[in-house]
Amino acid sequence: MAELSSYIGIAAGVCTSVSQLPQLFKIIKEKKADDISYFMVCILLAGVSTWVWYGILKEDAPIIFTNAFSVLVNILMLIFTIRYKKHH
Numbered sequence: 001m002a003e004l005s006s007y008i009g010i011a012a013g014v015c016t017s018v019s020q021l022p023q024l025f026k027i028i029k030e031k032k033a034d035d036i037s038y039f040m041v042c043i044l045l046a047g048v049s050t051w052v053w054y055g056i057l058k059e060d061a062p063i064i065f066t067n068a069f070s071v072l073v074n075i076l077m078l079i080f081t082i083r084y085k086k087h088h
Contacts, residue, residue: 006062013066020044020073024080033081041081045074 027033048070055063 010062013062017066017070020077024077027080027084031084033084034086036081041074041078
């Protein structure tokens with residue numbers, strides 16, 4: 001049963017980690033980020049960063065690695081949002 005819960009945790013982590021990839025790819029492709037909220041990206045980045053910290057404290061590799069990937073994706077999202085958002 002413990003093995004099943006590990007697989008479920010890994011699957012959940014992968015899903016949440018890759019969830020922002022379609023949005024990131026769209027921003028890069030269209031070079032447009034007008035509808036992206038800085039606040040949302042920053043809150044999400046804070047949340048996944050905290051999950052990495054939690055994973056380190058718990059010594060739980062799936063939590064660390066899936067959320068570290070999510071941190072990377074969200075940092076890229078923030079960078080490209082800043083780069084492509086029109087400033088009025």
